[in-house]
Each structure stands twice: as structure tokens, then as C-alpha cells.
Amino acid sequence: MTVDQISIFVENRPGCLADVTKIMADSQIDMRALSIAETPDFGILRAIVNDTEKTARILQEAGYIYSTTPVLAIAIADEPGSLYQVLAVLKEYNINLEYVYAFVTRKEDEAYMILRVADNDKAYEVLSSHHVKVLSQEDLNQL
Amino acid sequence: MENYFQPEIECASREQILAWQNERLVKTVRHVYKNVPYYRNLMEQKGVTPDDIHSVDDLHKLPFLTKDDLREAYPYGLLAMPLRDCVRIQSTSGTTGRRVVAFYTQHDIDLWDECCARAIVAAGGTKDDVVHVCYGYGLFTGGPGLNGGSHKVGSLTLPMSSGNTERQIQFMCDLGSTILCCTPSYAAYLGETIKEKGLKDKIKPKAGIFGAEAWSEEMRQDIQELLGIKAYDIYGLTEISGPGVSFECSAQTGMHINEDHFIAEIIDPNTGEVLPDGEKGELVFTSITKEAFPLIRYRTRDICVLTREKCSCGRTHVKMSKPMGRSDDMLIVKGVNVFPSQIETVLINKGYPANYQIIVTRENNSDKLEVQVEMVPEMFSDTMSQVAVKEKELVDALKSMLGIYAKVTLVAPKTIARSEGKAVRIIDQRNLY
Structure with missing residues (x-):
């Protein structure tokens, strides 16, 4: 059970991030979560959006380089130590995280994490067997 | 006082130089026509035979060679001697990955060394000098050329090669290098580093021979100040031999081309038409003493000007300006x-x-x-x-x-x-x- 993440190549120059978010805004794309990895020359904007297909289409039309990747979204208790509990499980099973980012919503008791691993199926199995709440695309859209 | 390595050649009369050139050109054209089918074809296409070439005045009748020809003829197509008579290969990068290789007989190495020796002596080099060569050694001609020249002069030669700045500076201090040979940008870098380390009092160079890349008058002033030396330009290209095709004298107003070995022409790069002295155009060389890899009318793609005004140093060979650009897109x-x-x-x-x-x-x-x-x-x-x-x-x-x-x-x-x-x-x- 994965959710779709859209990753966009953005140059590390003033205005480039504004430009890409503008075309998303113009098409009424709502971003649930967002993270940016950067080098001195460029960045990778990673986002979970309300409509991945539409986002991909408008990025394509605007000539952006992007990719769509299945990633895991999990809910954890919004309290100290809860991230550690999840990571401890992944550690135990020797699952490497490529990257991870967090987001919160209007729901006050839960925080959410996006996990990027090499093997989604294995990570899903391990996490769900340890009672970690893994979200579907539908769950995410209803947040 | 000006010193010369071979005064009878370097200060020869124009008539004498022309006589050498006429005789050697005729001989080289015959040698190439006989032994290099690639160039013989080019001559035949142009309808010219060695019998049409009697003097330098006939040079314009001969076809040009370009880097494309060198690439096409790679590796042996322009070789004019049996491989068993060759003793050395040097090489430079060419377009689209194919390198240019040049061959040398012992005679060719000797005349190349002689040209570099003239440059070292023009920069004040003698048997008492320590010549510090930090051009790269190996396939690149910079290191081997100045190394050979230094041997001919009888100077103590330090074959440092490039890189390892710490060691370069240590040897300059400990072994008393007096003549530095490297690219101008490396000379400036060495100068800056020596200044930062406060070691300027510990080094004693008097001159530098800098080439293999373009440098401005401003850069010359910087280097001269930083290192407390006189900075001389040197020019050359692997295809023609290597560094020492031309070199600067005490006047520092252009480089004397070793005309007893190389005939220089300036042409319009678009039409190929020969331009009179003093006009800016593409430099073309004909080597007239080489055995293994003599090139006739080789287009260097360097844009410069030739001048034959009398030089204050006493040398009579034509002077070329620093290259002012390229007629191709090479960097x-x-x-x-x-x-x-x-x-x-x-x-x-x-x-x-x-x-x-x-x-x-x-x-x-x-x-x-x-x-x-x-x-x-x-x-x-x-x-x-x-x-x-x-x-x-x-x-x-x-x-x-x-x-x-x-x-x-x-x-x-x-x-x-x-x-x-x-x-x-x-x-x-x-x-x-």
C-alpha cells in the first residue's frame, strides 16, 4: 500500500521554486506534503498532491523534468518518541531509508511521515505487522 | 648584454636565412612527396609536383594540412620515415577524442632541443643555471621540450613535472632554481603561494619561460612582480615539434620564430590567401628540417601578426605576436x-x-x-x-x-x-x- 509522490527537478536559482508552485497553483493543485533536497546547483522538490495525474500532466506541458514514485505514508502519534519507535522497527529489519519527511494536518493527535525505501512491499509488511498505521492514497486524500 | 645559443644562426643575415629556407623547403617537399602518400595525393589533387617548388616564393602553390588531416591520417599516415628510424612519440588531444601523434627521429629531437635551448639562453640561461621544469612530462611536449633544451645549454635540470606545489616550492628554495618553466597560470599560482608562505626571500629565480596557454601583458606584470623575475613567452605545438617553435627575447615584444627550421605564413582563414607581413591572420607553419613528421603548410588556427622590424636583441628571425585568438573553437x-x-x-x-x-x-x-x-x-x-x-x-x-x-x-x-x-x-x- 503506497501513495504517489511527484518529484520535480528545480534549479537552485531565485524564482525557480516560485515558478513551479505557480503553475500548480494555477491548476488548483493542493499540496499535502512537501520536501526539498538541494545541491548548490539544483534541487529536487518532492510533493504529495491531491491529484498526481493532473500534476504530472501540467508539469509535462510546462516542460519540467519530474518523476512519479510510490512511497509509504505512515501516521504516528504526535508525541515524543513515536518516530523512534517506527525507525527502531526498520533498523531491526535492516531497511534503509533513502529519505524521509514529515507533515502535520488539522488532526491534532497525529503526525505523518513519508518514507522512501528501496522495497516498499517489505517495509509495508514489517511496519504493518508492528502495528504502524500505513496510509493509502484514499486515506491521505481524506485528511 | 644579449646572449645567444647559436649566434651565427640566430643573428644570420636575411639573405642567409632565405637561402637556408629555399634549399631546405625544396628538400623537404621532395622527401614528403616520396615518402608520404597522403600528402602526395593532396599535391596531385592540386596539380603540383616537387618540380614546381624552387624556393619559398613557391610555397603558396602547396596544399594546406589541417588537424582534420592529422586525425584522418592517424596514426602513421603522415609519417615520412620508417618506424625503426624513429625514437620518440609525443601526443596532444585532438577533436572528438582522437589524439594527434607526432614522431621524432634522433635528429628531430636534437633540433627541437636546440630550439628550446635558444629560448633558455634568450631568457638568460647558462651552464650556471638551475632550470626548474614544471611543465607536465610524458606525452605532453612541454616537459620533454624544455628538459631537452636545458640539457643542450648545460644547465642543471630539475625535471619536476606538474603538480605538488609544496614540493615545487621546497625544491625552489633548497636547490636554488633560477629559471622556472611552466604555464603562466601555474607561475602566478606558485608566486601567490610563495608570497603567502613568506618565502620570497628564500627563492632566487631570475627568469621564467612560460607557454602552452594564452596570457596577457597584465598577467606578465603580475608574475614578474610576484616572483621578482623577467617573464618570457614561448610558443609551440606538438604537430610542428613542441615548445620552442618561437620564443621571446629581452625585448619582450613578440616571439622570434626559428626560421631556419620553420617557415611561417599568415593567411586569411576564410580564403587561404597569403597576407603580407603586419596583417592579422592565421599562422601557418612548414617544417623544413624534420625527418619523421615534417608538416607542410600546417594551419595552426592561431590568429597573430608577423613583424620583421629590426629587433633590439640583435636576432634577425621574424617575430610573431602573442596569439590573439583562434580561427576555430578550440579552447x-x-x-x-x-x-x-x-x-x-x-x-x-x-x-x-x-x-x-x-x-x-x-x-x-x-x-x-x-x-x-x-x-x-x-x-x-x-x-x-x-x-x-x-x-x-x-x-x-x-x-x-x-x-x-x-x-x-x-x-x-x-x-x-x-x-x-x-x-x-x-x-x-x-x-x-
Whole structure:
């Protein structure tokens, strides 16, 4: 059970991030979560959006380089130590995280994490067997 | 007081020089026609035979050779002697990865060394000097050329090769180097480093012989001040022999071409027409004493001016200006020849678009090469490590093609301007010419 993440190549120059978010805004794309990895020359904007297909289409039309990747979204208790509990499980099973980012919503008791691993199926199995709440695309859209 | 390595040649009368040139040109054309089918074909296509060549006045009848010919004839096609008579190969990078190789008999090495010896003596070199050579050794002609010249002069030769600045400076201090031979940008870098370390009092160079890349008068002043020396320019190219084709004298107003070995012409690069002395155009060389790899009317692509005004140093050989540009798109970065077409080949092989930009800068007297490449979907990934792997592959492929490191900058698609006519591929911010 994965959710779709859209990753966009953005140059590390003033205005480039504004430009890409503008075309998303113009098409009424709502971003649930967002993270940016950067080098001195460029960045990778990673986002979970309300409509991945539409986002991909408008990025394509605007000539952006992007990719769509299945990633895991999990809910954890919004309290100290809860991230550690999840990571401890992944550690135990020797699952490497490529990257991870967090987001919160209007729901006050839960925080959410996006996990990027090499093997989604294995990570899903391990996490769900340890009672970690893994979200579907539908769950995410209803947040 | 001016010193000469071979005064009877370097200060010979114009009549004498012309007599040498006439005799040696006729001989070389016969030698090449007989032994190099590639050039004989070119002559036949032009309807000219050795019988048409009686003197330098007939030179214009002969066909040109270009770097493309060298590439096409690679490796042995322009060789004029049996390999068993050759003793050395030197090489330089060529376009699209194919190198240029030049062959030398012992006679050819001797005359090359002699040319470099003239340059060293013109810079004040004697048997009492310590000649510190930090040009690269190996296939590059810089190190071997000055090394051989220094031996001919009888100076104590330090074959340092390039790099390892700490050791260069230590040896300059400990072994008392008096004549420094390297690229001008490295000389400036050494000078800066010596100044930072407060070691200027510990070194005692009096002169430097700097070549293999373009440098300005301002840079000369900087180097002279930094190192407390007189800085002399030297010019050459592997195809013709190596450094020492021409060299500067005490006047520092151009480089004397060793006309007893090389005939220089200036042509209009578009029409091939020979231009009179004093006009700016492309420099063309004919080697008239080489055995293994004599090139006739070789187009250097360097733009410069020839002058025959009497020189205050007493030498009578024609002087060429510093190159003022190129008639092709070759760049010289860190003394290495770089062709945009080489970069293009790598990009296409690696699946990148052939729309790119090359940016050359000089920071702290050191050249920096940057290649801006447009990102393509195949190279993109959501993970930084994957993108980094692809980027490194490209950097490695460029290094292996060019021989020097180039920084790769990935930019968004279609951001490099598509020009309507000739593409602006090169942005050289060094202001060399």
C-alpha cells in the first residue's frame, strides 16, 4: 500500500521554486506534503498532491523534468518518541531509508511521515505487522 | 648584454636565412612527396609536383594540412620515415577524442632541443643555471621540450613535472632554481603561494619561460612582480615539434620564430590567401628540417601578426605576436586543448542533449571549466544519490575524454538558449586576448 509522490527537478536559482508552485497553483493543485533536497546547483522538490495525474500532466506541458514514485505514508502519534519507535522497527529489519519527511494536518493527535525505501512491499509488511498505521492514497486524500 | 645559443644562426643575415629556407623547403617537399602518400595525393589533387617548388616564393602553390588531416591520417599516415628510424612519440588531444601523434627521429629531437635551448639562453640561461621544469612530462611536449633544451645549454635540470606545489616550492628554495618553466597560470599560482608562505626571500629565480596557454601583458606584470623575475613567452605545438617553435627575447615584444627550421605564413582563414607581413591572420607553419613528421603548410588556427622590424636583441628571425585568438573553437584550459566537439560527443554518448554551454573562468590564476548540461528525464530520479551517480558518470567520462576535470552543472530543460544561427557554446570569461 503506497501513495504517489511527484518529484520535480528545480534549479537552485531565485524564482525557480516560485515558478513551479505557480503553475500548480494555477491548476488548483493542493499540496499535502512537501520536501526539498538541494545541491548548490539544483534541487529536487518532492510533493504529495491531491491529484498526481493532473500534476504530472501540467508539469509535462510546462516542460519540467519530474518523476512519479510510490512511497509509504505512515501516521504516528504526535508525541515524543513515536518516530523512534517506527525507525527502531526498520533498523531491526535492516531497511534503509533513502529519505524521509514529515507533515502535520488539522488532526491534532497525529503526525505523518513519508518514507522512501528501496522495497516498499517489505517495509509495508514489517511496519504493518508492528502495528504502524500505513496510509493509502484514499486515506491521505481524506485528511 | 644579449646572449645567444647559436649566434651565427640566430643573428644570420636575411639573405642567409632565405637561402637556408629555399634549399631546405625544396628538400623537404621532395622527401614528403616520396615518402608520404597522403600528402602526395593532396599535391596531385592540386596539380603540383616537387618540380614546381624552387624556393619559398613557391610555397603558396602547396596544399594546406589541417588537424582534420592529422586525425584522418592517424596514426602513421603522415609519417615520412620508417618506424625503426624513429625514437620518440609525443601526443596532444585532438577533436572528438582522437589524439594527434607526432614522431621524432634522433635528429628531430636534437633540433627541437636546440630550439628550446635558444629560448633558455634568450631568457638568460647558462651552464650556471638551475632550470626548474614544471611543465607536465610524458606525452605532453612541454616537459620533454624544455628538459631537452636545458640539457643542450648545460644547465642543471630539475625535471619536476606538474603538480605538488609544496614540493615545487621546497625544491625552489633548497636547490636554488633560477629559471622556472611552466604555464603562466601555474607561475602566478606558485608566486601567490610563495608570497603567502613568506618565502620570497628564500627563492632566487631570475627568469621564467612560460607557454602552452594564452596570457596577457597584465598577467606578465603580475608574475614578474610576484616572483621578482623577467617573464618570457614561448610558443609551440606538438604537430610542428613542441615548445620552442618561437620564443621571446629581452625585448619582450613578440616571439622570434626559428626560421631556419620553420617557415611561417599568415593567411586569411576564410580564403587561404597569403597576407603580407603586419596583417592579422592565421599562422601557418612548414617544417623544413624534420625527418619523421615534417608538416607542410600546417594551419595552426592561431590568429597573430608577423613583424620583421629590426629587433633590439640583435636576432634577425621574424617575430610573431602573442596569439590573439583562434580561427576555430578550440579552447586552451590549464594548458590542455579542449574542443567543444569532444564535450558534445561525451554528452551524446551518455544520453544528454547536445545543447550545452561551456564556461571557462580563471580563479586565483587557475582555469576552471564548467559544462552546463540540460537535465533529461532518463537522468532524473527522486533520490539525490541516484542523480549524483549519473552526474559522476558524466564527470568521469568528460575527464577521460578531455584529460582535465570539468564541473558539470545540471540545468532545467530548454534553459540554454537555442540560438538562431551559430550556437553560443563557449563563454570564456578569462579575457585572454
